Amino acid sequence: MTVAIDSAPPRRSHATLIIGTVILAVMLLVALVPGLVAPYDPLRFDYHGTLAPPSLAHLFGTDMYGRDMLSRTLWATRVDLQIAIFSTLAPVIIGSLIGMLIGYYGGIADVVFNRLVDVVVTFPFLVLVIGIVAVLGPGLINLYIAIGLVDWVFFARLARAEILVQCRLDYAHAARGLGYGPARILFRHLLPNAIGPIITYWMTDMALAILLGSSLGYLGLGAQPPLAEWGTLIADGKNFMATAWWITVFPGLAIVIAGFGFSLAGDGVADLLRARE
Amino acid sequence: MTENLLEVHGLRTEFHSGGRRFAAVDGIDFAVRPGEILGIVGESGSGKSATLRSILGLIKPPGRVEGQILWRGQDIQGLAPAALRRIRGAEIAMIFQDPTSALNPVLTIGQQIRESLAAHTDLSATERQRRAIELLDLVGIPAAARRLDDYPYQFSGGIRQRAMIAIALAAKPALLLADEPTTALDVTIQDQIIKLILRLAAELRMSVILVTHDLGVVAESCDRVAVMYAGRIMETAPVASLFQTPRHAYTLGLLQSIPQGRAPRTPLPSIPGVPPRPGDVTKGCGFAPRCSFAEPECRSGRPEARRMAPHHLTWCRRADALPEPA
Numbered sequence: 001m002t003v004a005i006d007s008a009p010p011r012r013s014h015a016t017l018i019i020g021t022v023i024l025a026v027m028l029l030v031a032l033v034p035g036l037v038a039p040y041d042p043l044r045f046d047y048h049g050t051l052a053p054p055s056l057a058h059l060f061g062t063d064m065y066g067r068d069m070l071s072r073t074l075w076a077t078r079v080d081l082q083i084a085i086f087s088t089l090a091p092v093i094i095g096s097l098i099g100m101l102i103g104y105y106g107g108i109a110d111v112v113f114n115r116l117v118d119v120v121v122t123f124p125f126l127v128l129v130i131g132i133v134a135v136l137g138p139g140l141i142n143l144y145i146a147i148g149l150v151d152w153v154f155f156a157r158l159a160r161a162e163i164l165v166q167c168r169l170d171y172a173h174a175a176r177g178l179g180y181g182p183a184r185i186l187f188r189h190l191l192p193n194a195i196g197p198i199i200t201y202w203m204t205d206m207a208l209a210i211l212l213g214s215s216l217g218y219l220g221l222g223a224q225p226p227l228a229e230w231g232t233l234i235a236d237g238k239n240f241m242a243t244a245w246w247i248t249v250f251p252g253l254a255i256v257i258a259g260f261g262f263s264l265a266g267d268g269v270a271d272l273l274r275a276r277e
Numbered sequence: 278m279t280e281n282l283l284e285v286h287g288l289r290t291e292f293h294s295g296g297r298r299f300a301a302v303d304g305i306d307f308a309v310r311p312g313e314i315l316g317i318v319g320e321s322g323s324g325k326s327a328t329l330r331s332i333l334g335l336i337k338p339p340g341r342v343e344g345q346i347l348w349r350g351q352d353i354q355g356l357a358p359a360a361l362r363r364i365r366g367a368e369i370a371m372i373f374q375d376p377t378s379a380l381n382p383v384l385t386i387g388q389q390i391r392e393s394l395a396a397h398t399d400l401s402a403t404e405r406q407r408r409a410i411e412l413l414d415l416v417g418i419p420a421a422a423r424r425l426d427d428y429p430y431q432f433s434g435g436i437r438q439r440a441m442i443a444i445a446l447a448a449k450p451a452l453l454l455a456d457e458p459t460t461a462l463d464v465t466i467q468d469q470i471i472k473l474i475l476r477l478a479a480e481l482r483m484s485v486i487l488v489t490h491d492l493g494v495v496a497e498s499c500d501r502v503a504v505m506y507a508g509r510i511m512e513t514a515p516v517a518s519l520f521q522t523p524r525h526a527y528t529l530g531l532l533q534s535i536p537q538g539r540a541p542r543t544p545l546p547s548i549p550g551v552p553p554r555p556g557d558v559t560k561g562c563g564f565a566p567r568c569s570f571a572e573p574e575c576r577s578g579r580p581e582a583r584r585m586a587p588h589h590l591t592w593c594r595r596a597d598a599l600p601e602p603a
Contacts, residue, residue, distance in 0.1 A: 106338075167337075170379040177333045178393050178444070179366030181358075188392070192383040 017268020023261030031078040038071035042228050051244045061246035063236055073250050076228040080258065083140070083213035083222075083229075084206035087147035092202045095152030099159025100194070104167065104186055113156065120153045129212060130221065138221045147209060158201055162194035196273035203266025207259040214255055230255050280350075281308040282452055282484050283332070283369075287344035290324070290331045292555075299555045301327040303508035303563075304344070309452065314478060314485045316495040316516070318531075319505035320552050325488040326374075328505075329454045332486075333371055334361055367397040370445035371454040375461045376437035380429040386413070386440045387425030390447055397448035412443040417473060435466035439473065446477065452484045453477075459494065471498050492535060496520060501588070504528050507553050507563035514589040522601065524585045525593040526571075527564045529600075562594070570595040 030037055040058075046066030054061045060069035102113050120128070132146035166172055167190065175189045214231025216222035223229035230251040237247025290302035302324040309315050317325050331342045334353060346353045348364060356364070373379035381389060390409040394400055400408060406425075413421035416439040429437055438458060445453060455474060459467035475498055478485050487499060495502050496516060503513040504527065512525035523529045530548040550567035553559060559566065561576040568575065572595065580592045593599075 170373045170375060171381045173330070173335050174371070174373060174379045174441075174444075175381070176335055177365055177371040178396065179362040179364070180392075180396055181362060184392075184396075189381050189384075193381070 014268060014272070016264045017272060020261050020264025020266070020268050023257060024265055027077055027081060027258060027261060030074050031081040034071075034075045034078050038068075038074040040068035040071040042067060042071040042075040043226055044068075051240060051247075053244070054246055060250040061244065063233075063244075063247050064240060069233075069246060069250055072228040072233060073230070073254050076230050076233060076251065077254070077258075079140070079223055079227060079229040080210050080213060080255075083143065084209050084258075084262070087144045087209045087213070088151060088202060088205050090144075090148045091151035092155050092198065092205070095155025096159040096198055098152070099156035099161075100163050100186055100191065102156065103160035103163030104182065104190070110160075113160070117153055117157050120150060125150060126212065126215065130216070130219070133216060133221045138216075138224065140223055143213060143216055143222050147212060151205065151209075154205070155198065155201070158198055159194065162197055163190055166190045166193050196270060199273070200266045200270040203262050203269065207262035207266075210255060210258050210262075280311075281347075282311050282313075282349065283309040284347040284350075285328075285332070285344065286347070288328065288331060288346065289343040290327045290336055291341045291343075292327075293339040294555065300508055301555065302331060305505070305508075305510045307503055307510065307513060309484050309486060311451070312478075312482055312484055313501060314475070314487060314499045316499035316502040317486060317488045317505055318490060318492060318495055318502060320490060322552060322555065323505040324508040325490075325505055326456050327508075329371060329456050329486065329488055333365060333369060333454060335371075363397075366393060366445075366450070367448045368450050369452045369454060370448070370450040371456065372438070372441050372445050372458050374457040376434065376441045377429070377461070379441055380437060380444075382429055385426050385428055386432070386443075389440075389444050390425075393444050393447035408447070409443075412447060413440070415446070415477070416440070416443045417469075418443070434462050435469065438462060438466075438470050442470075442473065442477070446481065446483075449481060450483065452486070455485060455487045457488055457490070459489070459491075467494075474498075492531060504531070507557075507559065509563050510592065511564065512589075512591045512593065514586070514591075518586060518589050522585075522589075524583075524589060524591040524596040524599065525564075526568045526595060526599060527593075562592070568595075570598055 044067065046062065048066065049058070049062050050064055050066040052058055052062040052066070058068050058070065060073060062068055063072070102109050128150050129146045132149055133142055136142035136145060172185065172190060175185045180189070210230070213222050213229065214234070217229045217231030218235040220235070223232050225232060233251035234248045237244065240247055285305065285307050288302055288305050289300055291298050291300050305328065307315070317328065319325050327336070330336055332346055332353070336342050342354065348368065353361065353364065380386075384392075387409050390412055391405045394405045394408055409425060410421045413424060418424055418436055418439050429440070432440060453474070458474065459470050462470060471494055474485060474487070477483065487494070489495060499516050501513065501515050502519050504511045504519070504525065506527050511527045512519065512523065514524070519528065520532065523532055527548075530546075533546045534548065536545055548567055549569075553563065553566070561578060562568070562571070562580050565571040565575040575594055580594050582590045582592055583596060585591055585596060
């Protein structure tokens with residue numbers, strides 16, 4: 001076996017990471033101060049200019065109440081980004097933690113957990129979440145709770161698998177052999193090596209959460225009117241699809257761009273973490 | 278006779294594979310004295326590494342370790358996790374075959390040395406930093422202070438193994454378990470690492486168990502050697518005694534297959550057959566199926582230890598029938 005004397009990790013283009021991050025940064029900015037970028041009040045009715053097609057005054061046109069679609073789409077960024085973050089934050093933290101402990105200690109907890117995973121993945125995610133929202137009632141808070149109740153399982157499954165792999169590597173044996181305690185081994189040694197796929201999946205999961213939030217919004221189970229949310233905006237426009245395409249198309253594009261941004265950023269982060277190894 | 282640092286009695290390490298249990302280590306006894314360098318030689322799969330990992334308690338369920346492992350007279354196996362952690366790293370440290378995988382890729386060498394110091398010493402942060410530089414210096418890494426903030430991937434294989442040794446030695450252990458520390462390295466580097474380990478053992482008055490499959494390494498470095506085959510010890514003796522008068526058919530076969538002192542272009546003798554696979558159960562001597570001296574009795578019961586000289590033990594029934602090596 002030859003021993004490589006490598007000096008630096010291979011240089012990679014960080015284009016995906018940069019583009020993804022820029023998209024997310026712009027979205028975050030819009031979400032923080034939508035009032036500064038939106039030209040109009042997203043809730044102001046204008047009965048003289050309903051269903052107006054895109055023009056210089058209204059770049060994205062207006063809806064059936066004459067509300068400016070550009071402003072509504074921009075304001076909706078705040079709601080959808082909230083959905084992306086709030087509905088995944090608890091699952092990623094709690095799920096990863098549980099998965100790490102189960103992967104590290106194994107035993108009966110592992111057996112029980114795997115059956116739980118089997119049960120959860122048997123149901124389509126959307127159906128499960130709709131079921132929980134139906135019980136809790138519609139609204140954003142209940143949406144976060146519903147997604148969180150299901151989503152943590154996926155992070156736990158991922159973290160468990162990663163820890164199982166890392167546990168078998170020599171550096172984990174070395175850490176145990178050096179007399180380190182389980183907490184130190186788990187959080188300082190195994191977690192940094194296992195976190196790459198978790199972060200990458202989290203990015204993707206935020207995009208999925210936006211899609212889910214929009215789907216539920218579209219179905220009337222998520223954000224409630226008059227709050228602008230991409231899914232509810234599309235639902236607003238569905239009756240005017242043939243005459244006023246702009247009501248559905250622009251929020252739809254926003255969803256696509258958001259998903260694109262999260263995916264690219266996730267891929268970029270994954271590349272970055274791989275390069276470090 | 279000084280007191281033994283480590284005593285292993287009836288060590289048996291079992292693993293699960295394909296629904297079956299098999300013993301990677303099948304009832305072995307040995308001891309390590311203070312300052313002694315004990316070599317364990319054997320082929321791949323003979324149980325050398327499993328022995329070391331058992332000593333340090335690194336065998337995880339469903340693997341199982343039986344027998345007594347006495348550290349300074351105290352059985353390690355019964356210890357509470359906290360007490361075991363005070364021995365691991367602080368008194369017994371281990372280095373691995375492949376330093377690339379044994380170092381944590383996401384922490385700098387400095388962080389990893391300081392962490393070991395923090396876990397086992399009372400040094401302050403600035404003292405740990407100073408000590409980390411000393412340790413890198415001690416293991417012969419040039420420009421130690423500058424390399425402290427480097428990640429493992431920035432080192433060559435030999436330097437990585439030196440860094441691994443520095444981490445292992447941070448808490449000044451009394452026993453170093455070296456699991457084929459040179460197998461993954463270039464030949465020229467191998468010699469440097471062995472010499473380094475010997476120098477450090479002498480300087481720090483540290484015992485070493487050196488696991489290897491290289492008889493040359495054993496000859497140049499060890500005080501005593503145990504030959505393992507199929508999970509059992511075949512013969513243990515002082516190095517000179519083992520090389521001059523091997524008293525086990527397997528040892529004899531190993532020594533005869535070293536290309537040394539032979540006329541050029543003569544075929545090298547080899548041991549016929551292949552080592553048993555894990556899980557193959559041999560009733561008698563593990564080596565009997567491949568042994569050209571074996572008699573029917575060799576295949577029936579496990580051989581008893583026989584003392585051929587004060588420190589020379591063999592588990593070979595046919596020890597008296599073996600020829601002197603050429």
